[in-house]
Amino acid sequence: MSSVTEKKIGDVLLKVENISLSFGGVKALTDISFEIREHEVLAIIGPNGAGKSSMLNCINGFYHPQQGTITYRGEKRKQMRPHQAAKQGIARTFQNIALFKGMSTLDNIMTGRLLKMKAGLFSSAFYKGPAEREQIEHREFCERIIDFLEIQAIRKVPVGRLPYGLQKRVELARALAAEPTLLLLDEPMAGMNLEEKQDMCRFILDVNDEFGTTICLIEHDMGVVMDISDRVVVLDYGRKIGDGVPAEVKNNQAVIDAYLGVQH
């Protein structure tokens, strides 16, 4: 556990204050506040329907909470579209894979890099010259990610043909291609076998370590959560019931009740 103690956890990167979100009469989130600090791995856990994914959707601008504020890098965020959040350095993966099925692995990752690329319609149509140079320059970066996630062999394979575990990995690669400051992972290990989970844990910790990326992940596997996260936020029925280091959360009575049920 030495890496955790050595890690420099920095200032508050993103601060969620009193967020409430409802769809018609259904309250998805009620008065939620927490902080994500630079370079940390924060896990959001909770039973099904607790509002974890809704929380991520609020952070990356997909849902607009009716109340509360989100402060990112010290600036209060106005209502924004997802592509604006992406521009600010927030990337994410999805619970049920959202890859571009008709494109190859490499093209998916290159697409993740589009925000950093400039070539417009005319130079792209001409291709030779600036557009090609840009493609090659960014290809080099994407190849580094491909090496890092060990998916060299499937570079040119259409992602629709890949097995589930690899698709998850490609999705992570696509998110990393944008060089995000904050990476939101929605159940990165769902449906994986033990080995794949171990690989994924390794990648998440390596990303955190090597690139200094702040990671906020949702996960159901408690073993994984307790092992890799620096802090854990627990949601239940749209409310926050716990927040702290894994050991604290593990012994929190409200959390135990939410997971195991209470005798009435």
Added chain:
Amino acid sequence: MLYRESGQYKTTYSADQAIFTIPQDRVFFALMLLVAFVGIPLVATDYVYTALLIPFLCLSLAALGLNILTGYCGQLSLGTGAFMGVGAVAAWNIATRIPDLNLLVVFALAGMITAAVGMFFGLPSLRIKGFYLAVATLAAQFFLPWLFVKWGWLTNHATSGVITAPHLNIFGWEADTPLEKYLFALGVVALLALAAKNLVRSNPGRQWMAIRDMDIAAEIIGIRPVVAKLTAFAVSSFYIGVAGALYLFVYLGSTEPDGFGISLSFQALFMIIIGGLGSILGSFLGAFFILLLPIFLTRVPPMLGFDLSTAIVAHLEFMVFGALIVLFLIVEPHGLARLWQIAKEKLRIWPFPY
């Protein structure tokens, strides 16, 4: 055994990102171009040019334009015929009102005007998808030909309503014979096809395909759907507009402006479905199939000794044509381009099974 890529190593990214990464493909394509530019002119008759090759080139360009929009960006459109009409009418107006303008400039301007019109009719795509969008583009298909007839200025108040294309004069080169017209159309189509291939393998193409495959994820990685969809409409309409201008100037010669009807839209749509959605090659294969098959069907029974009346041949043509399309969609829904790809993959390892 000739088609083998083992031992061919790519050492640069630019070699790996080339259009044809394997020398065999490059040679094959160069041969095809040689045949198109030199071989065909040596053997073809005027009938082949005017009845087959020139309409093939015009319609494959239109299919290519539609493929950019529907195949690459996933936006269904039934307005191809009308947009070809816009291109034709715009080119005619520019060419007759400014007679000294270079023909290539005329075509480019006509394409740009069509692009603007296409973007306007593409605005509903920001809100609606799929079949509903197809209905919205259908509005263009009904509105624009009506406009060509009702707005007299567009046809210079010609009483017959017929517009006749002026002489083709490209940098002093008068393209009058079918051969010259064919070469002109081939040049335009080849250049635009290369540009399209470049577009779809770099940033704009990735944006379009991302929107097509998963629009929510595309937006979350920073693609603006408004920009991606409208550029797809603009580029697609540019191609269709140039195709329309070619159709009038090189193929028809003269037409009534309401001739750009919905049957043309459907024809282009069938071409890309049969040829292969999301494939540049597919647009050409589809156009070839759709145009050649009826000719083939009318010619073959007499050759085989069946002496059928023309009425029966005409009906038979429709029946066989329909049956073939249905069969095709069942056997290979990804079109001729996919068949070509499968054939190449098989050829790579031939004569071994895997």
